[in-house]
Amino acid sequence: MRPNLILQVVAKFVIPLMILFALYVQFHGDFGPGGGFQAGVIFSAAFILYSLVFGLDTAEKIIPAHWLRILAALGVVIYAGVGVASLLLGGNYLDYTLLGSNPIAGQHLGILLVELGVGITVAAAMLIMFFAFAGRGRE
């Protein structure tokens, strides 16, 4: 891969902003437009940009493939686990009301955790797909 200085400098400038924006979309999801899915895609877009500019091998050093698989699974477990937690607290599945000291705090915490799970899984799955396609020629 031929290094391109302008691209690398611009990418280094843009990538932190992208990640910051992803986190904003993630944690603002319960007040306004946004949420785990969008945040996960934006988050993974930052990594995809990084691997386009700096090469696949460098990118895979930052997030090894087996980590991605664990992260993708972890997100689903977080989502389903929140449901199980509310079940154990005596409510129905995914009944967030019981998670906090009062119903509003409970709903708030519940949706935040669930969206976090979604975000982690979506970001990891997007990257798995990207690496699977991008890495095809290498073997």
Added chain:
Amino acid sequence: MLSHISLLLVVVPLISAPVVAILPRGRLPWAVAFIVAASCAVLAGVQLWAVLHEGTISYELGGWAPPWGIEYRIDAVNAFVALIVATIAAITLPYALLSAEREIPEDKIPLFYSAMLLCLTGLLGITQTGDIFNVFVFLEISSLASYALISLGRQRQAFTAAYQYLIMGTIGATFYLIGVGLIYSQTGTLNMQDLATILPDVLHLNTVETGFAFIIVGIALKLAMFPLHLWLPNAYTYAPSVVTVFLAATATKVAVYVLLRILFTVFPQGFAVTTPADELFIVAGIAGIITASVSAIYQENIKRLLAYSSVAQVGYMVLGIGFASATGLTAALVHLFNHALMKGALFMAVGAIVYRVGACRMEQIHGLGRAMPWTFGAIVIGGLSLIGVPGTAGFISKWYLVVAALEQQAWISVAVILSGSLLAVVYVGKMIEALYFKPVADAGKAVSEAPILLLLPTWALVLANVYFGLDTDLTVGVAEKAAAILVGVQP
């Protein structure tokens, strides 16, 4: 407390699927998957018992009251189908251990069991939920998992088969979703019970009729109803043996269940009669039975032969639904159960042959019946059940189907059902001839009986075929109750 069972049936496999995916290679993923499937079978049994003794179970997800929240609503119909799915999963998984080790690359084993659990989640979810959009979500979960499972087959054609199924399945799911959207636009609700009360007022609208048509065609694709069955033979032929067993015994059955729900619970009773759907089912059923049975006779690969036979069996169920009577629906539901038993047993026996010989084309299995007597015995009894010989489960379902046809004096249907059995004699005979009466091929000289771990689940299903051919309390009893709920009369 009992109502939580309806939820646990979906959540237990759902939460264990990602856990299994990250377990190390070896036999641990299998062990977890087996425990999960076995506990689902127990839960489904308890659920059926609870529904039969204590009435309908309603579960509000997230504590949001229906019709706004998602509701799981279990009556005898879904409890029965859920029990079939979970039990088949619990019997298939012990079989999976050796079969998967032989047919699936070692590094894919944890992902394979994870996909199996996701497929189970989706299928059980479809049966549990009382929300038509939620049905779509679970339909996609089970379908996506099954595309991945089919593509794991050893031959390269598995990719084409999975891709073909992906395209057809996605068209089916999209049609279903379009239909749900159209109906939602006119009713403003997605809850099945709520729809049942609102829909009668808006039935005259073209939008609702169009939505109905989209939903029926979409499900018919998933169900492999003739002539929308073209994805099925390839998918069943090239998938790994254990995947074929699981999908053949469960996936189309769950689609039949969705069809029943839409036709009889969501839309009011007589609605299908006012549309061409009614005749369509009878015509499609008849055409499916004849064409697919004849196609089965000409197949040179036994997995493919059985796959075509599955299309024919779906034809019987569709025919039973087309009669739209309590007896017809009882026949469809009983056949749903019995067909899961017979196709499960037959595909397992074929999988045992694949395990030993690595192939299942007619000329490669010549004379193997003598080297593998137990496997051969399973094929003979499973085949007899498929034909509908008295004393096997197949006889019971054919009997009820013929009774339903006679009730309506549908003489053509009676003739078709009986000739379908005769065609089954031919294709089952063809398998038995190749396995037993042909001289042993060179490759088959050193073949020994399949390992006990493959034979036990196979024979469990074979004996179930005989048992449910003699004792029909569970099958016919529950199916009659379920059919009564669907057509809205007390037995």
